[in-house]
Amino acid sequence: MKILKQLLLYASFTVLLLSACNRAEIPYENIQLANKIDLMADSILSTQKLPGMVVGVWAPQKRLTYLKGKGIADISTQSPVKPEFVFRAGSNTKTFTVTMILQLVDENKLKLEDKLSLFIPEFHNGDKITIRNLANMTSGIKEYTATPGFQSIFNSDPLHKWTSEEIIGLIKNEELQFTPGTKGYYSNSNTIILGAIVEKVTGKTITENYQSRILSPLRLRHTAFPGGPSMPFSYIHGYETDQDPNVYDFDVSTYFDPSYAGAAGAIISNAGNLKTWVENLVHGTLLSREIQAQRFTGLPIPDKHATTYGLGMLTFGDGYWGHTGELFGYSSIMMHNPTTGATIVIAYNYQNQDNLPDNFYRKIVKLLK
Known part of the structure; x- marks a missing residue:
């Protein structure tokens, strides 16, 4: 019996040893690189005094999987940021909206060269x-x-429920700033109009289209297009400055109705879902090869630091494609490199033009070279 117990103990020890060896052999265990990202994130939190952030870096060529929440998600309770928490993804919404437009092109329901007047004659x-x-x-x-x-409306009534028709009414009679196709100029108006066209062509709401065309097929269960200011799921609170311009303490998470951003910026998501989405976005999972190939052609947009703004996605000329997102209380970026397979997703729960996640993203890109 004593010998049998010794054999069983030896066998158990062997299994544990082999398990440990197997864990050590799993790629994506680049501790040294993870530590460098940790130090950079902690430094940004400290020097910029921002409440919190979520950082995700998936780099198979560097054997790295990194996903962490840092800082505070809710100042009133001092609860920490968790990596699975959702946040307002801002203009990353544009990638979803334009993808649906391109799906309609694939379905022969519209053409990229169709005129706006075909859908909104009064424009x-x-x-x-x-x-x-x-x-x-x-x-x-x-x-x-x-x-x-x-x-005027936004400042007096932050919970005003905006419609795409109302927003389009603000600019439909305005003169164009330049001849279309000759220059790149970032305007949220473009994507609001595209959202309205999606609804007109399909006969369904933009929410229904997001769900059936993208969210359900890709199982993006923590991504939503809200019907009001409330936030679904556990979320990171977004902050702006109030009395002290150096302190982000004014909780604007539900202060505004996100309908003001609509199809250009109202989607809510988390880092894991945005990773899945930007990878599918860049590889064209939901589109034909012909249409996807056209996504990478466009003009520079200097104010976004984009060397090319293609069809609903951009690049900074570093091999990565994706988008950035800014909304009151939130700023984010999601980028994927189709050559190396690396993906970077970063979100802050404040908005500061002098310290956007874009800056942190560029530092990480250099680390991954």
Whole structure:
């Protein structure tokens, strides 16, 4: 019996040893690189005094999987950021909206060279603007958030429920800023219009289209297009400055109705879902090869630091493609390199033009070279 017990103990020890060896052989265990990302993240939290962040870096060529929440998700309770928490993804929404437009092109329900006037006849100079111009930010249409009409309502009633028709009404009679197709200019108006076109062509709401065309097929269960200011799931609170311009302590998570951003910026998601999405986005999982190939052609947009803004996605000329997102209280970036397989997703729960996640992203890109 004593010998049998010794044999059983030896066998158990052998299994544990082999398990340990197997774990050591699993790729994606680059502790040294993970530590460097940790140090950079902690330094940004400290020096910029931002409440919190989520950082995800998946780099198979460097044997790295890194996903962490850092800092505070809710100042009032001092609860920490968890990596699975959702946040407002801002203009990353544009990648979803334009993808649905391209799906409709694949389905022969519209063409990239169709004129805007075909869908919104009353739009001034709509016969000069194509669907392609709207999708790659070359339409010349003014930014609706800069109009006095928008700012008046937005400032007096932050919970105002906006419709795409109302937003389009703010800019449909305005002169174009340049001849469509000749210049890149980032305007949220473009994607609001594309969202309205999706609804008109399909006869379904933008929410229904997101769900059936993208979220359900890719099982993005922590991504949603909200119908109001409330946040689904466990979420990271978003902050802006209030009395002290150096302190982010004004909780704006549900202060505004996100309908003001609509199809251009209202989607909610988390880092894991955005990883899945940006990888499928760049590889064209939901589109034909012919249409996907056209996504990578466009013009530079200097104010976004984009060397190319293609059809609903951008690049900084570093081999990565994806998008950035900014909304009151939140800023984020999701990028994927189709050559190396690396993906980077970063979200902050504040918005500061001098310290966007783009800066952190560039540092990580250098680490991965």
